[in-house]
Structures are given as C-alpha cells and as structure tokens.
Amino acid sequence: MEDSIIIEKFSNERTRNEAFNLLLKKYQQRIYWHVRRLVVDHDDADDLVQDIFVKVWKNLENFRADSQLYTWLYRIATNECITFLNKKKQYQSVSLDDDSASYLADTLTTSSYFNGNQAQLKLQQALLTLPEKQRLVFNMKYFDDLKYDEISEILGTSVGALKASYHLAVKKIEQFFTDND
Amino acid sequence: MSTMDNKSNYQDDLASIKGMLANPKDTPFIVPNGYFNTLETNIMKRISVISDTEKSFGVPEGYFESLSEHIFAKIKKENYATPINSFDKTEHHPFIKVLKEKVSTPGFTTPQNYFDELSQKINREIAPSVEKEKSKEIIFPIRRKNRILSWIGYAAAACIAISLGIYGFLQYQSNTFERTLKSIPDSEIVNYLQYYSEPGDAAFLEAQFDDVIQMDKPQFSEEDIEAYLDYSI
Numbered sequence: 396m397e398d399s400i401i402i403e404k405f406s407n408e409r410t411r412n413e414a415f416n417l418l419l420k421k422y423q424q425r426i427y428w429h430v431r432r433l434v435v436d437h438d439d440a441d442d443l444v445q446d447i448f449v450k451v452w453k454n455l456e457n458f459r460a461d462s463q464l465y466t467w468l469y470r471i472a473t474n475e476c477i478t479f480l481n482k483k484k485q486y487q488s489v490s491l492d493d494d495s496a497s498y499l500a501d502t503l504t505t506s507s508y509f510n511g512n513q514a515q516l517k518l519q520q521a522l523l524t525l526p527e528k529q530r531l532v533f534n535m536k537y538f539d540d541l542k543y544d545e546i547s548e549i550l551g552t553s554v555g556a557l558k559a560s561y562h563l564a565v566k567k568i569e570q571f572f573t574d575n576d
Numbered sequence: 577m578s579t580m581d582n583k584s585n586y587q588d589d590l591a592s593i594k595g596m597l598a599n600p601k602d603t604p605f606i607v608p609n610g611y612f613n614t615l616e617t618n619i620m621k622r623i624s625v626i627s628d629t630e631k632s633f634g635v636p637e638g639y640f641e642s643l644s645e646h647i648f649a650k651i652k653k654e655n656y657a658t659p660i661n662s663f664d665k666t667e668h669h670p671f672i673k674v675l676k677e678k679v680s681t682p683g684f685t686t687p688q689n690y691f692d693e694l695s696q697k698i699n700r701e702i703a704p705s706v707e708k709e710k711s712k713e714i715i716f717p718i719r720r721k722n723r724i725l726s727w728i729g730y731a732a733a734a735c736i737a738i739s740l741g742i743y744g745f746l747q748y749q750s751n752t753f754e755r756t757l758k759s760i761p762d763s764e765i766v767n768y769l770q771y772y773s774e775p776g777d778a779a780f781l782e783a784q785f786d787d788v789i790q791m792d793k794p795q796f797s798e799e800d801i802e803a804y805l806d807y808s809i
Contacts, residue, residue, distance in 0.1 A: 412706065419695045427694070431684050441694075448698045452705065511683015518679045537672070538682060561667075569671045 396421060398464040405455050415452060422465065423448070425539070426472050432534045433476040434483075435499045435519075437508040443479055447472050462548060469549045473531065480527070494526040521571035528552075529564040536561050 396417050404414030426447060431440040450471055458467060480496070489498045500523050503509060503516070511519065522530050531550070535541045543554045550557070769777070 415702070416695065416699070419698060423694055423698075424691055427686075427691070428682075428684075432682055435684075437684070437686060441690075444694065445698055445701050449701050452698075452702045506684075508685045508687070509683055510685050511681075514675075514678040515681070515683030518675065519682060536667070537676075565669055565672060568675075569669075572671075572675075 399460070402455070402458065402460065402464065415455075418451070418455075418464075419448065422468055425465070426468055429469060429534070429539065430472055430476055432538060433473075433531065434479060435496075435502045435523075436506060439479065439483075443472075443475055447475050450475070463545075466545055466548045469535075473549060477527070496523045496525070496527065496530060499523055517572065517575060518568070520575075521568045524571060525564055525567055529560045529567070532557055532560040533564040533568070 401414050401418050401421070404410040404417070407414075423444065427440060427444050430443050430447070431437065434440050434443060447468075451468060454471075458464070484498060487498050500520065503519055503523065509516075509519075522533065525533065528550075532546060535546050535549070536543075541549075543557050546552075546557050547554050552560075
C-alpha cells in the first residue's frame with residue numbers, strides 16, 4: 396500500500412481507522428526494531444512503540460507530504476528514544492560526560508529476549524561503547540540500509556557529518572573486535 | 577564677467593594666502609626632535625638583528641628544495657589515517673563486509689505473536705481519542721444544528737404571532753368603526769353635515785359616496801338663477 400493512499404484514507408474520517416491499521420501493518424516492525432536497537436530492552440521498546448504510534452495517530456493529520464512518511468515516523472521514533480534514554484541516564488545517575496550507552500550493557504546481558512550468537516553479542520557490546528549519535532547512525536546505516544540523505548532528513552544533520560559519524564563508528568567497532576578477539 | 581576680472585580675483589586669493597607657508601611643499605606633519613639624526617642608526621640595528629637571526633636558525637642543506645615533497649608526503653599520510661574526502665568508502669569497508677556476513681541481524685527477539693498483539697495494543701491506546709472524535713462527530717454538530725433550528729423556529733413563531741396580532745387588531749378596529757357608524761341614524765349624519773360641512777364638502781361627498789348619499793338636488797330654472805344673480809350682485 397502506497398503511503399500517499401494511507402495518508403489520503405487517514406484524512407477521511409470514515410476511513411481513518413482503516414488507514415491507521417494499514418500504517419501499523421506496514422511500519423510497526425520497522426519502527427519497533429529501530430527503537431529496540433536503541434533502547435535494547437524489549438519492554439522499554441514496547442512502551443515506546445505504543446507511545447510513538449499514539450503520537451502518530453494524533454499528528455498524522457498535520458503531516459505534510461514534503462517529506463517521506465517513513466522518515467517522519469523514524470524522526471518521531473528517534474526523538475522519543477533520545478528523550479527516553481536521557482531520562483534513563485538521569486535516573487541511573489550516569490555522568491553527563493559519559494556519552495556512550497554503556498549503562499545499557501546490563502540490559503543486554505540480562506534480557507530474556509536476546510538470543511544472539513557471540514558475534515551478535517560482541518557487535519551490540521561494541522555499539523554500546525559508542526556515543527549516541529554514532530550508534531544511531533551506524534544502526535540506521537548497517538541494519539536499516541538507509542541512505543545518508545534519508546538519515547539526514549530524519550536526524551536533521553548534514554550528510555558530511557553523518558559520513559564522519561559512520562566512519563568513526565566503524566573504526567571504533569573494528570578496534571573493539573580487534574581488542575576483544 | 578571678463579577675463580580681466582578673473583585675473584584680478586586670482587591675484588586677490590594668492591595675496592590672501594601669501595606668507596602662510598614658507599615653502600608650498602612643506603607639510604603640516606612634524607617628527608620628534610632629532611628623529612632624522614637617529615634614523616640611520618635604528619635601521620642599521622634592525623638589519624643586524626635580522627642578520628643575526630638568520631645566522632642562528634640555520635636549515636639543512638637543500639631543505640627548501642625538498643620541503644614541498646615533505647608536505648605532500650605528510651598530506652598523503654594524514655589522508656590515509658582519516659580520509660576526510662573518502663568517508664563514502666567506509667560503506668564498502670572490508671571490515672563491514674566481513675561483519676555483515678557474520679552479523680546480519682542484531683540478535684534481539686520478541687515475545688511470541690508480539691507484532692500481532694502490538695496493533696491491538698496501539699488501537700486500544702488510541703481508542704479513547706477515537707471515541708472522543710466520534711462523539712465530536714455525532715453530538716456536537718447535531719447540537720449545533722438543533723440550536724440553529726430552534727432559533728429559526730422561535731423567530732418564525734414570533735413573526736406569525738405578531739402578524740396575526742396586528743391583523744386581528746386592525747380587524748377589530750375597523751369592525752368597531754363600522755359598527756359605531758352603523759349605529760348612528762342617517763338623519764343625524766345629514767343634520768351634522770348640514771351644520772358643519774363647508775361648501776366644498778358637498779362636491780367631495782358626492783364624488784366619494786355617490787351611491788351611498790343621495791343628495792336632493794334642487795331644481796332651479798335658468799331664469800330663477802339669473803334673477804338670483806341680478807339680485808345678489
């Protein structure tokens with residue numbers, strides 16, 4: 396189903412529910428995995444995904460077609476995740492100077508919803524040592540195969556800065572793998 | 577104005593500034609006392625400082641010839657360490673290729689049937705706002721519509737009542753007048769008119785109520801009239 400059709404159906408009060416269910420079917424998994432990779436814990440991801448789609452429901456009527464629907468959804472999801480992670484950081488009394496997501500490392504090892512192999516675990520551990528922005532960019536590039544232009548639209552960062560972030564992330568992950576071989 | 581006049585003006589101007597500067601080439605700037613006496617010594621001192629510096633900071637032989645080569649070599653090395661202009665190549669970095677072969681998914685899992693239930697959960701979350709919107713759709717417009725209709729109804733009823741009232745009042749007024757008029761005997765009306773009417777009224781009444789009032793027209797002959805006129809004039 397084309398995004399434009401979903402949006403058109405949503406603008407009609409009679410077909411609004413139908414349109415929203417189509418949108419959920421199309422995007423819920425993509426958004427869930429994007430959120431899950433950032434917050435690691437399933438329950439946190441579940442709460443966030445619901446909040447995100449409630450926001451989408453409330454604001455889709457005001458969505459302007461000057462951007463892609465999925466980049467708009469990713470933007471909402473990313474902002475929700477960053478807000479959530481900042482709160483979690485404060486709650487866990489993590490120093491503001493610590494830009495990495497190492498405070499999520501325990502979640503990774505204790506989560507009952509992680510059954511990755513050694514390489515997958517190592518990659519996730521490596522990702523948690525990265526600054527938030529680099530982790531975000533790496534995830535979107537590596538797992539979602541998004542283009543720099545698309546990531547730029549989602550994060551509101553220049554393509555050049557994104558390329559640099561991805562490059563640094565790759566270097567650091569490579570180093571992590573070398574050090575932990 | 578003649579050429580002679582112009583010439584005399586120039587001469588007057590020149591005469592007025594005469595004596596202001598001893599030499600026209602002189603400037604109004606001044607220098608410290610004895611400046612030109614020490615200038616040469618100062619310049620020589622600066623030259624000796626530069627010369628001494630050059631002697632103390634020597635460069636290896638052929639340094640400047642090979643400097644550009646050294647700079648280019650340095651740039652190449654820096655570029656290799658952080659290829660600022662080749663970040664695009666990171667996408668095809670050998671490490672990423674190997675990593676993607678080993679790790680294609682993050683390794684996270686979800687509870688069974690999670691995504692089937694997720695839609696239901698979200699729909700339940702938005703249900704209150706859906707209900708609110710539905711109630712907005714149904715109740716609010718109908719209330720508004722009713723309000724408009726009732727206003728129009730009241731206005732129409734008031735108009736009809738006022739119209740009927742005015743009509744009834746007028747009817748009652750006209751009936752009262754006619755009834756009163758009918759109750760007056762014709763003889764009284766005739767007497768009244770005989771006493772209070774003016775000469776013009778007779779013609780007016782005759783024209784208006786020709787069929788109602790039958791005035792008795794006296795029959796006078798032409799001779800009687802002429803006699804009357806002869807007598808009265």
